[in-house]
Amino acid sequence: MTPARMFEVRGRVVSASHMLDDGVVSIAGDRIVAVQPFVEWRAAQMDSPEPAFEGTVLPGLVDIHNHGGFGHRFDTVDAGEARAAAEFHHSRGSTTVLASVVTGAAADMVAQTAVLRELADEGLIGGIHAEGPFLAVARCGAQDPRFLCDPDPQLTEQLIAAAGGHLRVMTIAPELPGYAKVAQLLSEHGVIVALGHTDSDFGAFREALRPNGFGDLVTHLANGMPTLHHRSAGPVAAALAAAAAGDAVVELIGDAVHVDSGFAALVFAAAPRRVALITDAMQAAGMPDGEYRLGPQSVRVVEGIARVPSGSIAGGTSTLLRCVSWAVTECGVPLRDAVCAASAVPAAAVGLTEVGDLRTRQFADLVIADDNLHLRRVLRRGQWLS
Numbered sequence: 001m002t003p004a005r006m007f008e009v010r011g012r013v014v015s016a017s018h019m020l021d022d023g024v025v026s027i028a029g030d031r032i033v034a035v036q037p038f039v040e041w042r043a044a045q046m047d048s049p050e051p052a053f054e055g056t057v058l059p060g061l062v063d064i065h066n067h068g069g070f071g072h073r074f075d076t077v078d079a080g081e082a083r084a085a086a087e088f089h090h091s092r093g094s095t096t097v098l099a100s101v102v103t104g105a106a107a108d109m110v111a112q113t114a115v116l117r118e119l120a121d122e123g124l125i126g127g128i129h130a131e132g133p134f135l136a137v138a139r140c141g142a143q144d145p146r147f148l149c150d151p152d153p154q155l156t157e158q159l160i161a162a163a164g165g166h167l168r169v170m171t172i173a174p175e176l177p178g179y180a181k182v183a184q185l186l187s188e189h190g191v192i193v194a195l196g197h198t199d200s201d202f203g204a205f206r207e208a209l210r211p212n213g214f215g216d217l218v219t220h221l222a223n224g225m226p227t228l229h230h231r232s233a234g235p236v237a238a239a240l241a242a243a244a245a246g247d248a249v250v251e252l253i254g255d256a257v258h259v260d261s262g263f264a265a266l267v268f269a270a271a272p273r274r275v276a277l278i279t280d281a282m283q284a285a286g287m288p289d290g291e292y293r294l295g296p297q298s299v300r301v302v303e304g305i306a307r308v309p310s311g312s313i314a315g316g317t318s319t320l321l322r323c324v325s326w327a328v329t330e331c332g333v334p335l336r337d338a339v340c341a342a343s344a345v346p347a348a349a350v351g352l353t354e355v356g357d358l359r360t361r362q363f364a365d366l367v368i369a370d371d372n373l374h375l376r377r378v379l380r381r382g383q384w385l386s
Contacts, residue, residue: 004029009366009379010038011057014336015358016344025057027364030382035358055376059343060095060365061320062356064169065129065220065251065278067100067294069285069319074099075295077111079118086124088286093321094279095365095380096126096347096355098168102295103132103143106155113162120166123381126352127168130159131219134182135197136173141224142307142314143197144296151182160189167191168350171219173198174208183214192216192350194251197224198235206238210247217349218243220280221250221267223258223313243271249349251278252341254323255316257305261330268333268341276346277323277338282306282315325373 006028013023013035024041026034034041042050068074070088072081082099089097099119101112109130119125132143134151149155151172160167170186171194172179183193195208196219209215218239222228228236242248252267253259254277259267268275279285283292284301292299292306299306299314306314320342327338347356354363364382369375378385 005382006033008041008051009054009057009368010051011054011368013057013358014339015059016340017357017359019336022053023057024051025358025366027382030364032358032360032362032364034360054368056369056371056373057358058339058367058369059356059358060363060367060378060380061093061324061342062096062126062346062352063089063094063279063281063320063342064098064276064346064350065100065131065280066094066097067102067280067282067315069281069283071283071287073283073293074116075101075104075112077115079115082116082119083124086119089281089319090380091378091385092286092319093367093375093378094319095367095378096352098127098129098350099125100129100131103135103147104295105147106133106158109133110158110162113159113167117162117164117166121164126355127166127350128163129169129171130167131171132197134172134176134179136176136199138199139173139197139224139226141197141312142294142297142299147296150176151178153178153182153185156182156185160186160191169194169217171196173200174213174215175200175204179208183208187214190351194219195235195239196220199226200235202233202235202238205235206242209238209242216248217276218248218250220253220258220278222263223253240267240270243274246274249274249276249345251276253278253280253316254326255279255318256326256330258313258316261326264327264331265333268327268331268337272337273340273345275341276349277320277327277341278346279318279320279323280316281318285317285319287317321367321369321373321375328373
C-alpha cells in the first residue's frame with residue numbers, strides 16, 4: 001500500500017482550535033495530522049526543509065445554505081450542473097457546501113433531492129437543505145407562493161427517502177398546521193429542523209426552539225420574518241434569546257445586502273459562537289448582472305443584488321470568504337469569531353464532524369488568504385484547487 005503523501009502548510013493559523021501567529025499544519029493524504037507552532041515543528045524536524053510562510057491559514061469554510069453559483073443551480077435534475085455549482089464554491093474557499101433546494105412542485109423537489117444525493121454520496125457536497133415548501137405565504141420572500149403548503153408528513157418522507165440519509169436541514173414555519181408532526185418526523189430521521197420564512201410571534205417561535213421544541217437552527221435571521229420591534233419583538237428576538245441561551249444557532253447572510261453591519265454586530269454580540277455566516281448564494285454568484293433563475297421563478301440581478309419580479313431579494317451573489325471579510329472589516333467582529341461563524345459553528349450545527357476546524361484527524365481542508373482576507377489558495381481533501 002502506497003504511503004499517504006505528507007506535506008506542511010505554514011502561516012498565521014486561525015481556527016476554533018488554534019490561534020497561532022506562525023504555525024504549521026501537517027497533512028497526510030486527505031487528513032490533518034498535526035497543528036503546532038512553527039518553533040515546535042522546527043525543533044522536531046531539524047533535517048526537513050523549512051516551509052514558506054504562505055499567509056493566513058483558515059479552515060475550509062462551511063456554507064450550510066447555498067442554492068448555486070457561477071451560472072449553475074442546485075435546484076436541478078442535471079447532476080453536471082449541480083456539480084459545477086459545488087466546484088465553484090469549493091474553488092472560492094467553501095470546501096463544504098450544503099446544497100439547498102427551494103420551494104417548487106413536490107415532484108420536482110423530490111427529483112432534485114435524488115440528484116443531489118448522488119453528489120453527497122461522492123462527498124462533493126456535505127448534504128442537502130430543503131428550504132420549503134412548508135413556509136408562510138406572508139413571508140415567502142423569493143419562494144414561489146404557488147407551491148407553498150402546510151407541513152405534510154407524506155411529502156416529508158418522500159424527501160427523506162430521496163436524500164438517502166443526506167437530508168441534513170429542512171426549513172419550516174412553526175406556526176403552520178401540522179408543524180409539530182413533521183418536525184418530530186424530521187428529528188427522528190436525524191434532520192435538523194430550521195425555523196424560517198415565518199410570520200410567528202415571539203412566544204410561539206421561542207417555544208418551537210430547543211429545549212421545548214424541535215428547532216435547532218434559524219434560517220437567515222431577520223429575512224423572511226417580521227421586523228424586530230421594541231413593542232413586538234417577534235421571531236428575531238426569540239431567535240437571539242434562544243441563541244444566547246445556547247439553544248439555537250442563527251444563520252446570518254453576510255453579503256452586506258440582506259442585513260446591515262449594525263444588525264450583524266448586534267447578532268454577534270448577543271450570541272457569540274452561535275452565529276453561522278451563510279451566503280444564501282444562487283445561480284448568479286460569481287457572475288455579472290443579468291437574468292437568472294431560482295427555483296420556478298425568474299431573477300434579475302442589478303448591481304449584484306438579485307430580486308424576483310415581486311421585488312423580494314432572491315438569495316445572494318457573494319462567496320463565504322467575502323462574508324467573513326465583511327463581518328471583520330464592516331461589522332467589527334473579531335477575526336477568529338468571524339472565521340468560526342463560517343466554519344466550526346455551521347459544521348457543528350448540521351452535524352458535520354470532520355470539517356470546520358484545523359485539528360488532528362479533520363479533513364485537510366484549508367483556505368490561505370492574505371492579510372486582507374483575499375483568497376490565495378484552497379486545499380480540499382488534501383488536494384490543491386487553486
